[in-house]
Amino acid sequence: MVRTTADGGVRVLTFDRPERRNALDREALADLETAVTNATEPVVYLRGAGEAFCAGADLDVVRSLDGDAAAADFAALGQRVATTIERYDGAVVAGIDGAARGGGVELALACDLRVATPEATFAETGVKLGLFGAWGGTARLPRVVGEGEALDLALSGRTIAAEAALRMGLVSRIVEDPRRVADELAAVDTRALRALKDRMRDEADQQTKETRERTAFARLVERAEW
Structure with missing residues (x-):
């Protein structure tokens, strides 16, 4: 249920269950985890088939x-997949065209960039079912949009x-063709791209982050091809 293709430095992963609006079961989550783990391209592009x-x-x-154990296990699987996306050694772009709901929003939050088309819509609908998103969304959503906006959604x-998603920072751009953003990233220096991601995701104290930043910059200068 997750198709994978490689094209021009971009690994394209497609949720391919359009008849169910690309809803994810265990098999699809496992397929996605494997596809991201096995990718070697500088950019992974995540998209959905259909509408x-x-x-x-x-x-x-x-x-x-x-029972509780089965529910916790399913949540843990989704969390693990989201973390695999977040920690990918390269950039991950979510190209969002049409509806992103619940776990779809949570997986997009694990990506480095979320790029929407004008037709994209977003919702965390779990509360309407007496649930909430448990694939890491309660941590990532407030980090991305702020606590107030996260609680509102x-x-x-x-x-x-x-x-509205653009105004609150849930997406970074609105374009007709999000794939073009993935291609833009694939065209930059791979070492710089990966170093930037590592530095911006560093959760160490300020002094340690600055030391690591200097070291990473020096390595890039040493290897630069002017």
């Missing part, structure tokens, strides 16, 4: 979870359009 980006967890799977379950 949606990703509807999140397959509700048939969620309804079938029998998650507690209300409301749907927002691409322009």
Whole structure:
């Protein structure tokens, strides 16, 4: 349910279940984890087939979870996949065209860039089912958009359009063809791209981060081809 192709330095991963708005079951999550783990390109581009980006967890799977242990295990699988995306050794771009819901938003939050088309919409709908997103969204959403916006989205379950997502910082751009952004990143120096991501995601204290920043910069200068 996750198609993978390589094209021009970009590994394209496509949620390919359009009849279910690309809802993800265990198999699809495992496929996605494997595809990201095995990718070697400087850029991974995540997209959905059909009219949606990703509807999140397959509700048939969620309804079938029998007991706390099974539910926790399913959440842990989604968290692991999101962390694999976040830690990819390169840039990961989510190209969001159509609906991103629940777990689809959470996986997009794990990407380095979220690029939307004008038709994209976003919602954390779990609260309407008496649930909430448990694939790392409660940590990443406030980090990306701020606590106030995160609480508004998650507690209300409301749907927002691409322009509103751009204003709050949930997406970084609105374009007709998000794939072009992935191609832009694939054209830059791979070493610099990876070093920038490492530095911006560094959670050490300020002094340690600055020391690591100097070291990374010096290595790039040493290896630069002027």
